[in-house]
Amino acid sequence: MTATISVNGSSADYPVHAGSVGPEVIDIRKLYGNTGRFTYDPGFTSTASCESKITYIDGDQGVLLHRGYPIEQLAEQSSFLEVAYLLLNGDLPNQQEHDEFKYLITRHTMVHEQLATFYRGFRRDAHPMAIMCGVVGALSAFYHDSTDIHDPKQRTIACHRLIAKMPTIAAMAYKYSVGQPFLYPDNSLSYTGNFLRMTFGVPAEPYVINPVVEDALDKIFILHADHEQNASTSTVRLAGSSGANPFACIAAGIACLWGPAHGGANEAALEMLREIGRPERIPEYVARAKNKDDPFRLMGFGHRVYKNYDPRAKVLGAAATKVLDTLGISDPVLDTARELERVALSDDYFIEKKLYPNVDFYSGIILSAIGFPTSMFTALFALARTTGWIAQWTEMMEDQDQKIGRPRQLYTGHGPRDYVPLAQRG
Ligand code: SDX
Secondary structure (H helix, E strand, C coil), rough: EEEEEEEEEEEEEEEECCCCCCCCCCCCCCCCHHHHCCCCCCHHHHHHHHCCEEEEECCCEEEEEEEEEEHHHHHHHCHHHHHHHHHHHCCCCCCHHHHHHHHHEEEEECCCCCHHHHCCCCCCCCHHHHHHHHHHHHHHHHHHHHCCCCCHHHHHHHHHHHHHHHHHHHHHHHHHHCCCCCCCCCCCCCCHEEEEEEEEECCCCCCCCCCHHHHHHHHHHHHCCCCCCCCHHHHHHHHHHHCCHHHHHHHHHHHCCCCCCCCCCCHHHHHHHHHHHHHHHHHHHHHHHHCCCCCCCCCCEECCCCCCCCHHHHHHHHHHHHHHHHHCCCCHHHHHHHHHHHHHHHCCHHHHHHCCEHHHHHHHHHHHHHHHHHHHHHHHHHHHHHHHHHHHHHHHCCCCCCCCCCCCCCHHHHHCCCCCCCCHHH
């Protein structure tokens, strides 16, 4: 099938490609050559940047599939490490593949001892995402044996190193912020249990992992693992398209994720809920969110793709109640969140604009109940999303069609003009 584009009396046909599911794409790679014109799509609202087999989202139906498996089933029945295998390799592992992958990842959980000195250069009150950007980028200064992006073996080792070391690096960022000593990984523990112990354990006594917390956090990691071509994943792909090493690409993804419109929304959402405080203050904030002259937006609400309920938010909303009940924690913020969701979803503004809670709306309530400060929330998002980023980066590196990403622009600045010496300027 083709699409015909006519401009100024001349027209040309462009191929239309169909995916296995979801919208078709119009291949406009020859548009500029044929017409001398670019497409114009700030924010890439109607632009497919690549072909991918990893994650599929149906925003209207609220569907999220990883390699075809619904996120609800993965969250309920799988583990984060198994989902990492699935995203990287395309299928769920059998027992031998699962055990081999777990062994490979645990072999890389420690970081180079000198990396610990990087933390000393930060203020104790540095934001953990500032530390993550710096330390993850610095990994490329240590692991020269896995920065040759054209060697598939080195690419695989770099993927395993990043998945394995992100919990260690994130835990060290937290420990540094509270002035406690770093704990080395204990590879007898699960991936998430290891992270919990490195974060909340101390050398002075054994750390007992609460299975409810371990399960809830592992579920949170699964729900944050990958999400198609979101802003940070697109950043990782764009960085990788220039041939940058994988550690530098993931550091770029961390920087992009930090923004409050993206991964930083989980921290901003809990702070917003705490600022609202009581349900009776909700109408004031909903009015502000609807006011065009007020930059305030409901954090954890709305999504570029989901025009229905974010399936991850559904799982997290249910998990929030279960985790708080099981831990015997009563957090009034959860009641505020529930009431805010009810009010917003019955308000014409949110209904007409199809604004629903997204992954960031409830996650902070659970993370706070587990004991994480809000400043760690986005670092946890980055820990989990590293698996998706590195799977997408690998897919791009294996794509024969991939080339350096280099968008064009609509130029509205000055036309040519001659330089005027300073003495002659008014
Ligand atoms: C993540 O892309 C991904 O997949 C991201 C992510 C992932 O897993 O990688 O899902 C993770 O980033 C989730 C989103 C977290 N961000 C927030 O919760 C911040 C609050 N949400 C908004 O900033 C916004 O909804 C975005 C950024 C998420 C989406 O913005 P879009 O797609 O550019 O949509 P938009 O800003 O054009 O909004 C459409 C309309 C606008 O009104 P009009 O200009 O049409 O009059 O809806 C309004 C917006 O003003 N709107 C909101 C709103 N979100 C959108 N109004 C009030 N509160 C909000 N939260």
